[in-house]
Amino acid sequence: MQVALKIWRYDPIAGERALREYEFDAPEWATLLDCLDIVKDRIDGTLAYRKSCRMMICGSCGMRMNGAAVLACKTRMYDIAQAGEVPVISAMGNLPIVKDLVVDMEPFWGKIRAVTPWLEPGYTEPVEKERVVSQERMDVIHKESLCIMCGCCVSECNSMEADPDFLGPAALAKGMRFVGDARDEATVERLQEYSNPHGIWDCTRCYFCQERCPKGVDPRDAIAKLGAEAVRHGIDSDMGAKHAKWFVTSSKTTGWLRETELVPKTQGIAASIKEVKFAMGLLTHGKVPPPVPPHVAKDVGEARALYDLVKTQERAGAAGIVQGEKALSRLEFEDDGGERDPYGEGSFPKPLPVDKDGNE
Ligand code: SF4
Numbered sequence: 001m002q003v004a005l006k007i008w009r010y011d012p013i014a015g016e017r018a019l020r021e022y023e024f025d026a027p028e029w030a031t032l033l034d035c036l037d038i039v040k041d042r043i044d045g046t047l048a049y050r051k052s053c054r055m056m057i058c059g060s061c062g063m064r065m066n067g068a069a070v071l072a073c074k075t076r077m078y079d080i081a082q083a084g085e086v087p088v089i090s091a092m093g094n095l096p097i098v099k100d101l102v103v104d105m106e107p108f109w110g111k112i113r114a115v116t117p118w119l120e121p122g123y124t125e126p127v128e129k130e131r132v133v134s135q136e137r138m139d140v141i142h143k144e145s146l147c148i149m150c151g152c153c154v155s156e157c158n159s160m161e162a163d164p165d166f167l168g169p170a171a172l173a174k175g176m177r178f179v180g181d182a183r184d185e186a187t188v189e190r191l192q193e194y195s196n197p198h199g200i201w202d203c204t205r206c207y208f209c210q211e212r213c214p215k216g217v218d219p220r221d222a223i224a225k226l227g228a229e230a231v232r233h234g235i236d237s238d239m240g241a242k243h244a245k246w247f248v249t250s251s252k253t254t255g256w257l258r259e260t261e262l263v264p265k266t267q268g269i270a271a272s273i274k275e276v277k278f279a280m281g282l283l284t285h286g287k288v289p290p291p292v293p294p295h296v297a298k299d300v301g302e303a304r305a306l307y308d309l310v311k312t313q314e315r316a317g318a319a320g321i322v323q324g325e326k327a328l329s330r331l332e333f334e335d336d337g338g339e340r341d342p343y344g345e346g347s348f349p350k351p352l353p354v355d356k357d358g359n360e
Pocket residue numbers: 153156157158159160168169202203204205206207208209210219220223
């Protein structure tokens with residue numbers, strides 16, 4: 001098949017960028033990575049890009065096609081070539097470009113290191129007996145464990161673009177991989193750390209990371225689960241946590257989001273006083289309802305019934321997150337005896353069961 005690509009080249013010595021077009025023959029099974037190999041082998045040996053496994057495992061070949069992050073070895077070119085399209089290939093976003101399609105991954109690894117990406121089992125000496133964890137318990141963090149560290153999510157993160165210090169989707173998904181691990185004993189410390197500025201609550205919930213992740217890790221869902229777990233553990237001093245809690249209170253009591261109370265409930269009274277002039281402007285232009293009497297929705301009973309239902313089901317923390325594809329169902333499993341989760345419904349994570357001799 002005939003393939004055409006436009007590639008953003010970057011020469012680090014001259015500091016120049018240029019969009020170059022390449023046309024060539026490629027086999028019908030070719031991926032974007034195969035096409036880049038053809039360009040490098042036959043047309044321009046100076047083209048720089050990363051690759052290793054060629055089979056969506058190593059995470060080396062992240063780049064952008066038409067502005068969206070992809071794994072080059074996962075992207076088939078047949079349909080694109082047949083449609084006569086000429087896609088634009090560029091380096092991933094939010095990371096410094098070293099040359100052409102190669103980015104400096106050090107900022108990425110720095111964020112990963114910052115979330116303590118290893119198990120903290122609570123002991124330092126080897127234990128005599130192997131700690132067996134059921135498949136069902138590991139299923140809770142199945143998606144987060146699939147991450148191949150490709151950086152595609154980081155490339156697309158709006159919050160990182162505004163705040164390069166934001167931990168970002170890959171690191172926070174890695175954090176959830178350990179918060180959700182039944183063997184980890186540092187849950188509270190982790191949640192406190194991840195709730196600091198530039199952490200969990202700085203995510204804008206744009207879902208771009210989730211959309212672009214080539215491995216189905218669903219990093220935004222992982223961040224939502226971390227937020228829910230933080231609130232469940234009483235780690236809620238961040239404005240983001242207060243904001244989320246007020247959404248629930250406001251919906252439960254009036255069926256509406258009461259914007260006029262949102263700022264004081266989130267930022268505190270002192271900080272809100274500075275916003276009075278702005279608030280008065282909104283009020284006089286009819287942009288917000290007067291705070292008194294509170295606007296109560298006609299069908300507020302439905303919102304309250306929903307709240308009560310969730311309470312009855314004892315859904316708290318990550319067990320209450322329903323926005324992810326299968327987040328909730330993954331938390332609902334039965335043990336081998338056909339009974340409910342032995343740690344309690346929706347529990348997350350708790351000590352491993354012990355036998356009659358007290359061994360895990
Ligand atoms: S959902 Fe959050 S973490 Fe994901 S890309 Fe958007 S801002 Fe970044």
